[in-house]
Amino acid sequence: MSPFSDHLPHSFSSDTFLIYGGLAFLLVGAWHVIPWLLDPYGYRKNRIPGPLPAQFSDFWLGRVASQGHRSETVHGLHQRYGKFVRIAPNHISIADPDALQIVYAHGNGALKSEFYDAFVSIRRGLFNTRDRAEHTRKRKIVSHIFSQKSVLEFEPYIRIALDKLIQQWGSLLSGDEKLASHRLKPNEDDRVWFDCLNWYNYLAFDIIGDLAFGEPFGMIDAGADSAAVAVHDDNAANIDAAKKKLEIIRVPAVKILNDRGEYSATMGCLPVWSRPYAKKLPWFAKGSKAVKNLAGIAIAAVDKRLATPTDRVDLLTRLQQGKDEEGKPMGRSELTAEALTQLIAGSDTTSNSSCAITYWLAKYPEAQRRLQKELDDALGDEEELPTYEQIKRLSYLEAVVNEGLRIHSTSSMGLPRIVAEGGLEVSGVFFPAGSILSVPSYTIHRDTGIWGPDPEVYRPERWFEQDAEGIQKTFNPFSFGPRGCVGKNLASMELLLIIATIFQRFDFVLMDENQHLDTREGFLRKPVSCCVGMKRRHT
Template sequence: MSDSIVVQKVSDLMNKLTDPMVGIPVVIAVAVRTALLLSVVLPYVLDPYGFRKYPGPFPAALSKLWIARQAGNGNRYEVVHDQHKKHGKFVRIAPDHVSIADHNAITEVYGHGNGFIKTEFYDAFVSIRRGLFNTRDRAEHTRKRKIVSHVFSMKNVNSFEPHIAAAIVELFKQWDAMCEKAAKFPGVDGNSAKGRAVFDILNWFNFFAFDVIGDLAFGKPFGMIRSAKDIAPVKPEGSNQTVYLPAIQILNERGEYSATLGLLPMWMRPLAKKLPWFSRGVKSVKNLAGIAIAAVGERLANPSDRDDLLAKLQAGKDENGQPMGREELTAEALTQLIAGSDTTSNSSCAIIYYLSNNPRIMKKLQDELDKVAEEKAGGEEVLHFDYEEVKSLPYLQACIDEALRLHSTSAIGLPRLVPEGGATILGEFFPGGTTVSVPAYTVHRDTSVWGEDSEQYRPERWFERDPKLLQSSFIPFSYGPRSCVGRNLATMELALLISSVVHRYDIEPLEPGKKLPTAEGFLRKPLEFNVAIKRRDV
């Protein structure tokens, strides 16, 4: 497309956006339109980064608004994936941002010692103060990670297992009761079918994940499993009064808001916050922070000898022997609340979705688990497994990893700022100050890595293909120094929950074969998954 056509197209667009400018003198109106036009057209025409050679949607070359719109629609990962299918491994998704869909770029962009840092995208996720997730300064991140990574060492994570097990027991009490009622009164109401209990399993996995992280990070569960409700105590900003709000809903709204706001130019963000959709997100950010403030405040007011995540965060010290202050402690607890709830519930739902829609695979996994149960209890009922019993089960891990590959809870390409002096990635030079990313959703579907059937759920591929290649291309927890610090805890929680659920219950999708509906904020989240379940005869 010639530069003259570009100028004309953008000029027409600016006229539509700014006309009529009621009550504004003609000279000012013309000046505004001209300034907007130049701010978009000049960078495109001058091409300061040399990015015009990269293909992609034309609006993306002009403004960050294109990618922000995809995020606001909740399907950024899918749109970017389609662009890669159309154009190949390099796609321009913003004036200064190139998405690179190649597993070989993972170490170059996210690896240790390469100088790449997080972009201003992460500023939109700051509420109380910067935490480990949204800290951009390399030295400050190193200080924080030194404290927090120790908390999530495997030794410490093993001590968290009783808290997870307690939540599984509470969850199964609820499910057993529903199964018993459905068996006695099949088809009496909309919550049973053919003697099976019917419900949205995503809701229960949300309740489970929030109760576990509440127990670990704040000293006690939120009580969502027991009450079967999305509810958590909150202290609104500037108030000492505790109110009860839907934490899961708030978390979802916060993710959608921050992931969209973070893609807007910095100058536009204060204006965007005044718009109705964004103002709702601002409120959700404050309410989510209020949950952490209320919970940490109560815990500090009532000291405990509990051996949990918050206790270990309190005991942690940096290289100067200094512990975290109250505000920093609360910010890190909030980070764990967000990371430890949303990712677990999303992933658990996706894993059960794929298993229940593939009876052969479900049966094969149940056979593996039944053997462990027989050794554990000799024919007696097994309420739940211990991590030591299931952590090395090959088919269980393959089933979990295959679902994490396809669902890609963190599906977007996490943006990184190219360091001063620039960097060469896969033979392409990117100037300092530009942005690059590697989209997990697309990399997880690379047929050269995963096979021609990469869109299918088939755990057996993890035993058939080069394990080193698969692991180097598998980034559900990201990669490098900014990878998920809670990976050990997430791995344990998923192994315990999925193994225990699959062994205890026979689960069928209410609508077999139906695509799992999802929406994306920062994470890609299922919207619902209705199942029919009953106790297995084991």
């Protein structure tokens, strides 16, 4: 007799428990094994390899995503197995630069997969809407905001934030005690030693706060990660009505954004049926709270901005002015959801990339010196911050930024697409409708056939040596096709202004010549820290 039998209902013996447990185990096993045996998409027929657990269950990819190194793990699988790797029962990763133009092409009918459902907050925005007609409508409203002409109107706000950052870094160098907590050790040899990632986070958040919500979050001035958040429910109709006064509290926005990215990127890999149960687990509960808090940041900022009419020309103004084909503007919740999309897309990507480029230039001083010579020749030793007009045609500056985006593409994972009716042939293999395909940027940015034998080395010179057409066809920092990053022009201008402004004024070295750029990946691949020594170039 089982020691637990006394605690079981009289009609439910331990033998019955074992029988039902065994049946449940068999059902779960059949749920995963039968699709593998039936092979509805022909993956076994085409002998597409991959880790055995990944062939049977989505949970394998979910576990990989939760560990924070998905892109590196998938890259290792491609190095082991080759061009095609099965990373989930119905998800094939294709490490072929030519596949980029097919999987994400205009007109192929492919849709975003259920992965994107895990990123919905308030309501679907341009990034996570999966309906083609709704995406077309939203893109029509939003895309004109990011035309090159419109983006130039935002330059003054970027330069204001950069000027504040330069002043704060000057205070760090001068030994200002208010910033003592940022110093990693006492200044030496006219250098201050600090983690530049924190400051790039403050800069990026203040810029996008100013552009998307009418004023910066004040992180640069405070030297701290803090933003106002509205305590709210999840009912979009209530946001539209905006009838009640919302409670406002302060939260660490950068940390919330990181937690949200890891939560959504992991949740998106799990089977849809399992997500309501996964949300009850402690790790996912923390991420779910981050999703709500991040939405609350947008709600608080939009409410504050709309309560005070202004003639500012910024992202929120442009979103308010936008109309669909029926001449209708966005409602309150849709406007807030799109502003939230811009907050997420415009903060993490800029800070990650700026930090990574600073690391690589500190690691390779020859590249840093060549960049600074180009900047000196173009700008002299002017005290005024450079303008976009002055730097937009500097070829080595562009190469420095592009090489940083290649070796540390913030969006490194393969973004999943569902093959439409009629199927799709990719790299010699036919995939029927319903197949899920992705092309990992991390891996194609390391393709030796395109980038040469040293893809792990940061070398801006390769942008003048390699076949230009091949490079542009493979380079994918902003995704590609109709679902590519709508804010590409703004991001490019920001990065050029940030790197030019900072490296014209300061010189950087690493704290340790063997120092690595440790990263952790949620949806985006983010540096964990970047400890550098900085000094002025001109006195």
